[in-house]
Amino acid sequence: MQLNELSQRSGVTPASIKYYLREGLLPPGEAVHATRAEYSAGHLERLELIQALRQVVGLNIGQIRGLVKMADDGVPRLDLLAAVQRVVLDLGNYTTSVGGEAAEATDAVVRFRGWPDSASDARNALTAHLELMAGLKIPVSETVLEAYSKAMDDVAGLDIAATTAPESTDRLILTAAVGMHMHSQLLLKLLALAQASHAIRRYHG
Amino acid sequence: MQLNELSQRSGVTPASIKYYLREGLLPPGEAVHATRAEYSAGHLERLELIQALRQVVGLNIGQIRGLVKMADDGVPRLDLLAAVQRVVLDLGNYTTSVGGEAAEATDAVVRFRGWPDSASDARNALTAHLELMAGLKIPVSETVLEAYSKAMDDVAGLDIAATTAPESTDRLILTAAVGMHMHSQLLLKLLALAQASHAIRRYHG
DNA sequence: CACGCATGGATAGTGGCTCTATCCTAAGGC
DNA sequence: GCCTTAGGATAGAGCCACTATCCATGCGTG
Numbered sequence A, B: 001m002q003l004n005e006l007s008q009r010s011g012v013t014p015a016s017i018k019y020y021l022r023e024g025l026l027p028p029g030e031a032v033h034a035t036r037a038e039y040s041a042g043h044l045e046r047l048e049l050i051q052a053l054r055q056v057v058g059l060n061i062g063q064i065r066g067l068v069k070m071a072d073d074g075v076p077r078l079d080l081l082a083a084v085q086r087v088v089l090d091l092g093n094y095t096t097s098v099g100g101e102a103a104e105a106t107d108a109v110v111r112f113r114g115w116p117d118s119a120s121d122a123r124n125a126l127t128a129h130l131e132l133m134a135g136l137k138i139p140v141s142e143t144v145l146e147a148y149s150k151a152m153d154d155v156a157g158l159d160i161a162a163t164t165a166p167e168s169t170d171r172l173i174l175t176a177a178v179g180m181h182m183h184s185q186l187l188l189k190l191l192a193l194a195q196a197s198h199a200i201r202r203y204h205g
Numbered sequence C: 001c002a003c004g005c006a007t008g009g010a011t012a013g014t015g016g017c018t019c020t021a022t023c024c025t026a027a028g029g030c
Numbered sequence D: 001g002c003c004t005t006a007g008g009a010t011a012g013a014g015c016c017a018c019t020a021t022c023c024a025t026g027c028g029t030g
Helices: A003-010 A012-020 A041-057 A062-072 A077-088 A101-111 A121-135 A142-156 A169-204 B003-010 B012-024 B039-059 B061-072 B075-088 B100-113 B121-135 B142-156 B169-204
Strands: A032-034 A036-038 B030-033 B035-038
Touching: A003 A012, A003 A041, A003 B003, A012 A041, A041 A062, A041 A169, A041 B039, A041 B100, A062 A077, A062 A169, A077 A121, A077 B169, A101 A121, A101 A142, A101 B169, A121 B003, A121 B169, A142 B142, A169 B100, A169 B121, A169 B142, A169 B169, B003 B012, B003 B039, B030 B061, B030 B100, B039 B061, B039 B169, B061 B075, B061 B169, B100 B121, B100 B142
Parallel strands: none
Antiparallel strands: A032 A036, B030 B035
């Protein structure tokens, strides 16, 4: 198919498709000659991925480019999922701080939860976040950390099970990113409702 | 104090202060005459609030304006806290959909958690979010909803206790917004770590 | 008393981001 | 052989959060 058909099937305007091509999110079509290029079902799938990551998950072009580059480079699926987790849950690119109270608190959490204690983006992100909270003078007691981590341990026991290993890499990224995002948002909505409920109980009953 | 001193004490450039004045985030100083205005400690506090909401919580100018307007209008503290929760946890302005599977699921959660079942932003947001997930073909089983809500119920039992009712309304908003944001982010970091840990156990142990 | 310079106020410009519109050339189809 | 249309390049738009410039005013300093 050519650009126009790709546009109509995906619902993305030709101008935007050209933009994604320029930005390297969409690989160029196979040039049949100087002024015609042929696009495949893979391009359509890629466009759906881009749309979902932009509109549902809210990633920016750079983040999307990072993910699709990995996909195109044939990076192993586990690494891909880790990358998806990093951008979707905003684990950032923190400088790995090695000592300090925050690192100790992270160690403590990992220990009393019995989690495997290997280094990871999530671990660095947690340490960095605890440092940030300390810097903002927001105390995080061991009690809170224990309760939160227990709650998240319970939650993590379930949701990955739903992922029914998709066929293509693009679809894997799509389902993983959208699933992670929607589930984390679901958690926050439930937290809001729980907090509101507790507040009502406290003040009105 | 005058603009320049306010700028130096707050660390905000005069140009930005003028911008906040124009946008109605910062009330005008008391005009001593045509070309001089005097700013108070309240202005400094307001600037600190704006800074925190922009840089830490990541709110935009419109959201901040909404909150400070409420503060200036002397809205009751509980309403203020509800507004803070709405913008910080992204509860949005959803159209209150009354019926449908999602609404039933929300009812079910509230029922088996024993939460007071009054209408609220959080409740609408949850229903809307469940509808969104259904639209995206992401199934949310009752098991997941039960586990998630249980976890959030446990979490909500703790963290509001830390709020030591601050003196001024601006400080109340600041501590509430920053606290909510950082705690919710903490939860997501812990979720990431928990998921990574479960994944490792599954694949390597 | 007069001059210079900071202040407040208005207006316009900047830079980043994500598109979107225009223009041009080169072909394919009728 | 002409007209439509794809593809490619470039420039522009619109939003956001500032940031810089300009100007009249009038306080403070000498």
